[in-house]
Amino acid sequence: MNLSSQLHETAKRVPHKPAYYFEDQPSTYAELDGAITKFASGLEKLGVKKGDHVGLLLGNSPFFVIGMYGALRLGATVIPINPIYTPDEIGYILNNGDVTTVIALDLLVPLAEKMHHTLPKVEHYIVCETPQGKGTSNSQLSIYSKLKSFSEVVALGQLSFRAPEVDEDDVALILYTSGTTGKPKGAMLTHKNLYSNARDVGIYLHMNEDDRVITTLPMFHVFCLTVCLNAPLLSGATLLIDPKFSPKEIFRLAKKYEATVFAGVPTMYNFLYQYPEGDPKDLQSLRLCISGGAAMPVALLKSFEEKFKVVISEGYGLSEAAPVTCFNPLDRPRKAGSIGQSIVHVENKVVNELGEEVPVGHSGELIVRGPNVMKGYYKMPEETAATIRDGWLYTGDMAMMDEDGYFYIVDRKKDLIIVGGYNVYPREVEEVLYNHREIVEAAVIGVPDPNQGEAVKAYVVSNNPALTEEAVISYAKEHLAKYKTPTLIEFLQELPKNTTGKILRRALKEQVLKS
Incomplete structure (x- = not known):
């Protein structure tokens, strides 16, 4: 099937x-x-x-x-x-x-x-x-x-x-994800990967023919593909397709069609919460709100739930896993700040650098196994071998598991920036900046942003003292999607480096935290 x-x-x-x-x-x-x-x-x-x-x-x-x-x-x-x-x-x-x-x-x-x-x-x-x-x-x-x-x-x-x-093992979808090397990698998802994850997510979230699902997350993104498109259609539910997210339209759709499911990234929940004309009565038909793409601040989660009288279930996924591996359960207590428990047919565990499972309450790398794990990266056998080992997908995310089997992301992939739910890898942005003839060095980090969760900030060393912040941003816009484009530029005489000459992004992040 x-x-x-x-x-x-x-x-x-x-x-x-x-x-x-x-x-x-x-x-x-x-x-x-x-x-x-x-x-x-x-x-x-x-x-x-x-x-x-x-x-x-x-x-x-x-x-x-x-x-x-x-x-x-x-x-x-x-x-x-x-x-x-x-x-x-x-x-x-x-x-x-x-x-x-x-x-x-x-x-x-x-x-x-x-x-x-x-x-x-x-x-x-x-x-x-x-x-x-x-x-x-x-x-x-x-x-x-x-x-x-x-x-x-x-x-x-x-x-x-x-x-x-x-055949179930034929490649159905190739999803390109930002790569740490600066070039996107194509995650090959088979028919089995897509079908099994859509089926299991639908079962886990109790989707059925009576559901009306607001589909405002971008369909080209794997979160929407599985949770707001494939799983509802497998369940016989009705999609309420929204071309572009706006709080006004979400409230209208929810009221007019008595929507039962809404899925979004934390930024969307923040905009809905802050929308002055948002009437809680318009969302009263929702039985389920789903959050993913980035960690939701617990304060926002609690404030949203209190105002609109709905429960938000956070989950976790990645393109390479089609994408869902964890969700907070609907029939057991939800734990704020947790990504939930393993969904049916999928195993998650936390391991040390040797691949050995760590004790409950200890942090390590989250790895995943199940019928949803990708076939590999398109035309990248070495990257595939490094990511999938002994049948386990190594996510690169640091996590811990509690005594009830609930997982918590304790640190994101090294240097990853999440802007409004979208992944931005610094290296990809830096590659663009290095192509500018007046930029000698560049380093990119994520800084807190009240609306998008994080914003992209670039530290630049230039050979032209007259180079402006506006000029650098304008140049980046020509080569990068909007959410990847730096919104903040800081010029430095030199970037912090270790003894081997490697640029220390960590030092730049520490500087932001101190300021």
Whole structure:
């Protein structure tokens, strides 16, 4: 069983039930399943084959759901990409991921036109029409012969399409994560990885056909993919698709559709809590709030729960585990500040540097084993071998377990910065800064931020005394996604180093703590 075939079974069981609402327009499970089948058939008629790599450059919309599930039904491998990435970031993933077909909003057509000379492997651009875009009508474009509209591909397809056999160990998704080496790594998730985690999360959170799940986390992010998209659809629930998070819209959706589940990162909860017009009555239908992506401050958790009379369950996951490994249980006491207990079929344990389990209450590295653990990193055998050892995924996060089997993250991966739930690795930002001709040295750390949890701060040594903070930030914006771009720049005469010349980020962090 896989996600696409299970959705087909759900559509046969509850054909007339709404699968989702988007811009207040419903679509039933039968309609969604039919569109997925026709899109898969249309892809096949374009020449897309089982095993081909399909890139998704889309935000939250039916296009994403149909595009992903349609490609999976064909047996293709899907690579979701953040559409706000810069051309450099998008180009790297498309080339490294051997993408041959790109599905994107028509707003991105000018970007594709500029980039296509550097993307020799891309054979098809499937454009999703928006009111703001220009569709595929411009015959002057040099990539016009490779363009097809999303609706054209659906129209090409047939409901009689017979999906090819897909093995559970075939790669279904490649999720690119920021790498400590400065280049993203593609975590290969199989059909078994995705299906098992969606199924187990759904069971653990008691998802059912009566649930209405607010889907505002970005669909290209693994948190949303499993918790707000795959698990609800496996359970026959209804998605309330929100294209872009705003407190006003969340309160509206929750009230209008009597939403039962909301999932978000701590930053979202903070914005909801601070929203002056937020009426607790609008959220009274929620049976469950889920938080992940970053640790939620206990003070915020308690304040939110007191104001809105709901319980927030924190969990833990990572892209390499599809992603969920822990959640606070619904049928046993929730522990504030904990990431909860191991979900069904998944093992978590805390080990020392030798891989030996440490006693209860002691800290060590959190490692994970289960059917959700990735196949490996795409085209990176050495990184795979270093991360998966004896069947265990080494997360790099420091944790401890208490006597009740609840886990606590005591320290994040070394040097990792989490901005609004998104991971930022300093090395990736530093690589960009080092390419600036007037920057001699750079070091990047995370500093506390009241809205995003953390902000990116760069320490810079320049050979030009006239170089300004604004100029450095402007340069970084050209090469990095917004959440990765430094918002603070401090110029130094030299960076702190150890005796071997290694830059000491730790010293910079200590300086921030003292200030």
